[in-house]
Amino acid sequence: MRLPDFEVEQWMNDYEGKAVYNLTDTSVSPLTFKELADLEPDLLSSVVMDYGEIPGDPRLRRQILQMYQDQRQETLTLSQGCLQGNEMVLETLLEPGDHVITFVPGYAQFYDYPQTLGCTVSTLPLCPEDWSMDFEAIEAELQAHPQTRMIIVNHPSNPTGASLSLEEMHRLVHLCRAYGVYMLCDEVYKRPEAPSFSDLYEKAVVTGSLSKLYGLSGLRFGWIKGDPDVIHQITVRRDYTIISTGPLKDALALSALLHQEELLDRGQRIIRSNQQIVRDWLEDNPLFSCVMPACCTVAFLQYHKDIPSKELCQSLLRDTGIFFVPGSCFGYEGYLRLGFGQKHTDLRAVLDTLQRYVEGLD
Amino acid sequence: MRLPDFEVEQWMNDYEGKAVYNLTDTSVSPLTFKELADLEPDLLSSVVMDYGEIPGDPRLRRQILQMYQDQRQETLTLSQGCLQGNEMVLETLLEPGDHVITFVPGYAQFYDYPQTLGCTVSTLPLCPEDWSMDFEAIEAELQAHPQTRMIIVNHPSNPTGASLSLEEMHRLVHLCRAYGVYMLCDEVYKRPEAPSFSDLYEKAVVTGSLSKLYGLSGLRFGWIKGDPDVIHQITVRRDYTIISTGPLKDALALSALLHQEELLDRGQRIIRSNQQIVRDWLEDNPLFSCVMPACCTVAFLQYHKDIPSKELCQSLLRDTGIFFVPGSCFGYEGYLRLGFGQKHTDLRAVLDTLQRYVEGLD
Numbered sequence: 001m002r003l004p005d006f007e008v009e010q011w012m013n014d015y016e017g018k019a020v021y022n023l024t025d026t027s028v029s030p031l032t033f034k035e036l037a038d039l040e041p042d043l044l045s046s047v048v049m050d051y052g053e054i055p056g057d058p059r060l061r062r063q064i065l066q067m068y069q070d071q072r073q074e075t076l077t078l079s080q081g082c083l084q085g086n087e088m089v090l091e092t093l094l095e096p097g098d099h100v101i102t103f104v105p106g107y108a109q110f111y112d113y114p115q116t117l118g119c120t121v122s123t124l125p126l127c128p129e130d131w132s133m134d135f136e137a138i139e140a141e142l143q144a145h146p147q148t149r150m151i152i153v154n155h156p157s158n159p160t161g162a163s164l165s166l167e168e169m170h171r172l173v174h175l176c177r178a179y180g181v182y183m184l185c186d187e188v189y190k191r192p193e194a195p196s197f198s199d200l201y202e203k204a205v206v207t208g209s210l211s212k213l214y215g216l217s218g219l220r221f222g223w224i225k226g227d228p229d230v231i232h233q234i235t236v237r238r239d240y241t242i243i244s245t246g247p248l249k250d251a252l253a254l255s256a257l258l259h260q261e262e263l264l265d266r267g268q269r270i271i272r273s274n275q276q277i278v279r280d281w282l283e284d285n286p287l288f289s290c291v292m293p294a295c296c297t298v299a300f301l302q303y304h305k306d307i308p309s310k311e312l313c314q315s316l317l318r319d320t321g322i323f324f325v326p327g328s329c330f331g332y333e334g335y336l337r338l339g340f341g342q343k344h345t346d347l348r349a350v351l352d353t354l355q356r357y358v359e360g361l362d
Numbered sequence: 363m364r365l366p367d368f369e370v371e372q373w374m375n376d377y378e379g380k381a382v383y384n385l386t387d388t389s390v391s392p393l394t395f396k397e398l399a400d401l402e403p404d405l406l407s408s409v410v411m412d413y414g415e416i417p418g419d420p421r422l423r424r425q426i427l428q429m430y431q432d433q434r435q436e437t438l439t440l441s442q443g444c445l446q447g448n449e450m451v452l453e454t455l456l457e458p459g460d461h462v463i464t465f466v467p468g469y470a471q472f473y474d475y476p477q478t479l480g481c482t483v484s485t486l487p488l489c490p491e492d493w494s495m496d497f498e499a500i501e502a503e504l505q506a507h508p509q510t511r512m513i514i515v516n517h518p519s520n521p522t523g524a525s526l527s528l529e530e531m532h533r534l535v536h537l538c539r540a541y542g543v544y545m546l547c548d549e550v551y552k553r554p555e556a557p558s559f560s561d562l563y564e565k566a567v568v569t570g571s572l573s574k575l576y577g578l579s580g581l582r583f584g585w586i587k588g589d590p591d592v593i594h595q596i597t598v599r600r601d602y603t604i605i606s607t608g609p610l611k612d613a614l615a616l617s618a619l620l621h622q623e624e625l626l627d628r629g630q631r632i633i634r635s636n637q638q639i640v641r642d643w644l645e646d647n648p649l650f651s652c653v654m655p656a657c658c659t660v661a662f663l664q665y666h667k668d669i670p671s672k673e674l675c676q677s678l679l680r681d682t683g684i685f686f687v688p689g690s691c692f693g694y695e696g697y698l699r700l701g702f703g704q705k706h707t708d709l710r711a712v713l714d715t716l717q718r719y720v721e722g723l724d
Contacts, residue, residue: 001453001454001456001457001479002454002595002598003595003598003599003602004598005598005601006598006601006602009416009601009605010598010601012416013416013417013601017415027412027413030410030411030412031410031411032409032410032411033406033407033409033410033411033609033610033613034407034409036411044395045395045396047394047395047396047580048392048393048394048395048580049392049393049394049395049398049577049578049579049580049581050389050392050579050580051389051579051580052580053379054371054374054375055375080442080446080582080604081604081605083602083603083604083605084442084603084604087602087603091363092363092364094363095363096458109602112602113602117363215411216411217411217412217413217608218409218410218411218412218413218414218608218609218610219411219608219610220442220604220605220606220607220608220611233364233365236364236365236366236367236368236372237365239367239368239371239372239375240365240368240445240449240471240474240475241445241446241449242442242443242445242446242582243371243443243445243582244582245582246579246580246581246582247395247580248395248580248581248614249582251395252610
């Protein structure tokens with residue numbers, strides 16, 4: 001089964017190496033291996049490089065479960081990153097002919113991958129004023145497609161960084177329950193204290209990881225949380241694909257989670273500082289606008305100039321070294337994905353360069 | 363799509379923890395993390411925990427390519443273990459309605475997974491005298507199923523440890539070429555100096571890893587090697603599933619491959635020593651027999667007693683602490699999978715206990 005190019009990842013792969021100023025990264029500035037290893041040196045020194053405990057280190061599993069209200073062991077399985085978690089959920093729950101609802105701007109895995117599995121996909125637009133969902137449109141779609149099997153959400157959203165209020169989360173759950181559909185929610189950008197869909201809806205399967213907020217994307221570690229029967233099916237599939245996450249990954253993930261507050265605080269300081277610089281810059285520059293999210297690593301930056309986003313990103317990178325992923329990679333024009341997680345020497349100066357460059361285009 | 367339980371992995375998961383004498387493990391006795399990290403401390407100390415170079419560390423890629431005659435960069439992509447490599451090959455090349463040929467005794471991923479993708483599967487028996495292939499039966503099967511898309515081989519084989527001669531490899535290639543079918547060959551048990559199907563056949567896609575012969579299953583690192591067009595398609599799929607293997611895994615895999623000879627020698631010493639003990643024991647015990655493979659970590663041990671293999675393994679574990687995977691997990695009765703990779707205090711004594719136990723069964 002041939003898949004279309006995954007445009008965001010392909011774009012990152014093709015151009016990231018050329019970036020002088022990477023303003024589009026979705027992760028908090030990464031830890032070094034040494035910083036990670038030094039968190040819990042005793043844990044690391046006892047690691048043996050066999051398959052380890054197949055369901056994962058029990059201490060690690062307990063630590064992950066503490067981030068949820070439902071802490072039953074049978075609601076959790078581990079994966080090689082959040083992306084691989086999403087893939088296993090989609091492959092387990094979807095059948096050819098099923099219908100899927102997801103949103104744009106959105107992450108391409110959620111619309112391209114179900115299509116490859118033989119599903120039909122509706123992509124509903126988010127409202128650009130605040131990136132909120134149009135619940136009436138969702139209900140109309142559910143009514144129009146009785147074979148809808150799943151709604152796929154990224155919460156908070158990549159690329160917008162937007163979150164639903166608790167009331168909106170309940171409203172979405174109410175709709176899913178009324179029509180009996182599963183929800184896959186990629187919660188990779190969720191802070192642990194924020195509510196999880198898996199604690200609100202019995203047919204929600206959520207994924208998480210240490211990549212974005214902890215600055216540990218290189219660990220390639222994630223998890224899947226949901227109803228025990230679905231988790232059991234996913235765990236069976238896991239035997240065909242990864243067997244285990246392995247004791248090294250488990251020990252390092254446990255080390256990070258034992259220092260969760262410290263790592264999250266580190267990330268939040270970087271994000272908030274960058275967000276403030278962007279806010280100040282936006283006030284001075286009507287050429288750009290942005291719905292600023294709460295403390296998330298990403299936002300969707302609108303530019304008010306008539307040029308396709310891909311073209312803008314390519315010439316911007318070539319002429320200034322400033323690197324963005326274009327809105328077109330998320331199915332949306334006139335936008336750039338902006339990241340708040342990286343450390344910059346002088347972010348304001350880079351943003352001013354961006355502004356002058358876009359202003360100077362005819 | 364619901365998958366059947368992966369019996370081997372399920373069996374390991376359910377019972378391995380209870381094993382006192384694990385005689386069935388497929389890997390060489392694992393290195394500790396410290397032993398692995400100490401091989402190339404400078405490599406490790408420079409690791410940053412971001413996604414790293416998406417195609418993988420270029421030095422690592424070169425080191426892997428050196429194990430093949432065709433060393434073009436575009437013939438290689440990296441994966442999270444050999445198993446995940448196999449999965450990506452199967453998902454990329456197979457379509458519903460395709461026919462697949464594989465062999466028993468064999469690894470369940472090769473017959474169960476294609477069925478889940480909507481393929482039909484023929485499982486051809488290997489000849490129990492020497493676990494060789496019946497080439498006439500393969501050709502008859504190819505003739506009977508013009509929609510055959512792929513032949514799947516595990517070479518050397520799990521569970522038999524058997525290898526084809528170079529002449530037999532050419533014979534299989536000749537058949538595949540004549541009928542235009544792809545070959546997936548899982549070469550996870552192959553020593554680097556042994557020929558690879560990817561160097562013999564343009565439509566062979568092979569997978570490898572550091573799990574078995576290097577004692578590094580806990581690294582969960584592998585690779586896929588084949589024709590550039592197929593590798594490109596698999597790399598596109600990889601964006602939807604793992605993005606990258608990550609810089610930590612890459613640095614540790616490179617460390618191992620820079621010390622390849624040393625690690626392989628270590629493994630071979632353990633295997634040969636265990637094989638000699640088994641050989642001597644078999645001579646004294648006509649109740650058991652085994653086609654002894656060349657230096658491989660596994661073999662398929664036949665017992666001459668009328669008892670189902672699953673039942674034997676369960677009671678053996680309960681009564682003696684000796685742990686085997688039963689032949690039934692490989693679609694074959696009357697056998698136990700025997701592993702040569704682990705260190706034992708007194709293997710002969712354990713084998714004698716096994717013999718007395720089986721003798722004593724009515």
